[in-house]
Amino acid sequence: MPTISMADVIWPQACLVVTDVQVDFLPGGALPVPEGNQLLPVVRALMESERFGLVVATQDWHPPDHVSFASSHSGRLAYDVVDLYGHAQVLWPDHCVQGSLGAQLHHYLPWVRCAAIIRKGMNRAVDSYSTFRNNWDASGNRDATGLADYLRGRGVHDVFLCGLTREFCVKWSAEDAAQAGFRVWVIWDGTRALDPGTDQGIESALKVKGIGIVHSPELWDAARAP
Ligand code: VGL
Numbered sequence: 001m002p003t004i005s006m007a008d009v010i011w012p013q014a015c016l017v018v019t020d021v022q023v024d025f026l027p028g029g030a031l032p033v034p035e036g037n038q039l040l041p042v043v044r045a046l047m048e049s050e051r052f053g054l055v056v057a058t059q060d061w062h063p064p065d066h067v068s069f070a071s072s073h074s075g076r077l078a079y080d081v082v083d084l085y086g087h088a089q090v091l092w093p094d095h096c097v098q099g100s101l102g103a104q105l106h107h108y109l110p111w112v113r114c115a116a117i118i119r120k121g122m123n124r125a126v127d128s129y130s131t132f133r134n135n136w137d138a139s140g141n142r143d144a145t146g147l148a149d150y151l152r153g154r155g156v157h158d159v160f161l162c163g164l165t166r167e168f169c170v171k172w173s174a175e176d177a178a179q180a181g182f183r184v185w186v187i188w189d190g191t192r193a194l195d196p197g198t199d200q201g202i203e204s205a206l207k208v209k210g211i212g213i214v215h216s217p218e219l220w221d222a223a224r225a226p
């Protein structure tokens, strides 16, 4: 895979995708990401900058009996891994239940900047880590969320991802965005992992697929370049 360069980014055609920065994924929430709140100032600065031609967000938005909840499987505990339609499924504590406080987008961020907010994980029988496609359903399909078509319709070329969680939503979204033909970047300091022990594996898995890993100060440097 060729290494991609930020010098090639046409910023008006670049989209910032802010994934799942919700109360339940932050410290004090139902499925808290350690140090999750440390990404808030970084993501806020990215959203407030005039850097990106487009800013969109996603929101994990589950019905109360969602299949990814341990509480939906008798005898199972949170973080157990089960087989679901032939694929490993982590069972989570109940989180991001539609309409609940925990499902709210965190108030510290300027959501007013978003052109669209895509909700995912709404089908009770299917999980959805990626913002582009659901996880596998009973027929083995991964249905589109519509985000790829939306971004194509807006002329987007580069997708910059930040938000939660690094090893699920952000990683799966990055891989699907690359497969959908976008040039893809993960803004590393704008993400945090549920399990930081996965970081090295995630980083190399992304790089192998030609996905760029950047740190937010590099974006400000790129902004100053002639
Ligand atoms: C996510 C776990 C459960 C995510 C969503 O968006 O990363 N992780 N549901």
Ligand code: ZN
Binding pocket: 060, 062, 068, 095, 096, 121
């Ligand atoms: Zn979820």
